[in-house]
Amino acid sequence: MNTKPESQSLAAWVEETREGIDSGRFPVRAFNDQAVYDLEQERLFSKTWCFLAHESEIPHPGDYVTRYIGNNNLIVARDEHGKIHANLNMCRHRGNVMCKAEMGNASHFRCSYHGWTYKNSGELVGVPYMKEGYEGRLKRKDWGLVRVRVDSYEGLVFGCLDPEAPPLDEYLGGFQFYLDLYLKHGLGGVEVHGPPDHWIADTDWKICTENFAGDGYHTPVAHQWGFHLGYFPSSGSTHSQGWAVSIPGKGHGIGLGHGPNFPPFGGFPDDLVAEMKQSLSPEQVEVFSRTRTAVGSVFPNLSFLMQPFSLEPGEIGVRFVTMRLYHPVGPGRMEMYSWCLVPKNASQEYKKEAYRAYTLAFGQAGTFEQDDFENWTKVTQAAGMTMVRDVDFPYIMGMDSAPDPEFPGPGHAVVPYVNDTNFRNLWSRWADYLAGEV
Ligand SMILES: [Fe+2]
Structure with missing residues (x-):
């Protein structure tokens, strides 16, 4: 039996939950709770391999879908060479959403706020007022979209936010x-x-x-x-x-x-x-x-x-x-x-x-x-x-x-x-x- 959460920390509750599973018990609270949800975002979805798309959803160069890992919205796109990329759907300049559609075909994404433009692979290629405004201080290669690791199995494309996580093959085990x-x-x-x-x-x-x-x-x-x-x-x-x-x-x-x-x-x-x-x-x-x-x-x-x-x-x-x-x-x-x-x-x-x-x-x-x-x-x-x-x-x-x-x-x-x-x-x-x- 789990003791009431008000009287214990979340960490202690998780520890008690782990012990309970070994003896065949699991807390009801886990299925509807703000603190548990927040912890899942922080510790689970930021570490696991998460499904993004099936390759057949984006069969042609330029095809993309927007999907999620946890609360992170991603653009999953096939570049001009056929390679699949996943990037955070957020402009690196001031954070606007880059792609508002769920699916489509585009070689580039242009921000509707200040006009920064990225290739569908995530590289920054266009910055308005680049020369006069940034006077050589902005290196385009440093400001691409935030990348997500991608790997696939039999057409299933997965992404992982943790650079240290084991490869997908090992994860599937x-x-x-x-x-x-x-x-x-x-x-x-x-x-x-x-x-x-x-x-x-x-x-x-x-x-x-x-x-x-x-x-x-x-x-x-x-x-x-x-x-x-x-x-x-x-x-x-x-x-x-x-x-x-x-x-x-x-x-x-x-x-x-x-x-x-x-x-x-x-x-x-x-x-x-x-x-x-x-x-x-x-x-x-x-x-x-x-x-x-x-x-x-x-x-x-x-x-x-x-x-x-x-x-x-x-x-x-x-x-x-x-x-x-x-x-x-x-x-x-x-x-x-x-x-x-x-x-x-x-x-x-x-x-x-x-x-x-x-x-x-x-x-x-x-x-x-x-x-x-x-x-x-x-x-x-x-x-x-x-x-x-x-x-x-x-x-x-x-x-x-x-x-x-x-x-x-x-x-x-x-x-x-x-x-x-x-x-x-x-x-x-x-x-x-x-x-x-x-
Ligand atoms: Fe069922």
């Missing part, structure tokens, strides 16, 4: 095996199907990350109408069928729900399946062929889901992939970004059907999305109540689960799929950052 299940859909990989839906929700970002780190527990309850109406037919699975896989010490986690009555690779066109078997390793094919629903989160706030949705009730349906980013904008408040990913080499017909399935299930007004946010918003409201400030949640499912020695992928894979192991790993990593130990 083996979770690439599972990311491939969403990204290597054929030899051409995947692409976004249009720009993301995005909207503000009165929900804490962490609730979403946790849910998508493999919460198979809520599915038959929160999404029961999907089953009843035949849009998500029962696969014949029970709580015990499937794996919960986490990467210890990294925070990433995925739930792999089996479907005994569901055909391997069901919901994908046959020609695509043949290509997928070439782009994935034999171990990945084994995991994939037994999985109906794969729901995973990259720490801290990027998630993926792949599942079938029946456009005609009762049919196997169309397998689609959604990618989601939970951008925190305040305590208990976030901006949700939601994309549909489709295989580049798939037919137009399949792409259209997959997008339809995604929209009906996980688009902004999708049935599953509505089910989830109704619950998540209420949890967030509850977490802001004064009476819960010394109350914990139980995270004690699977406390003694041993890893499955037969599982062919990396990480810590436990059976059954309905399990809190992934969540303890997630909160433990979160607490490490908040304690300043990463």
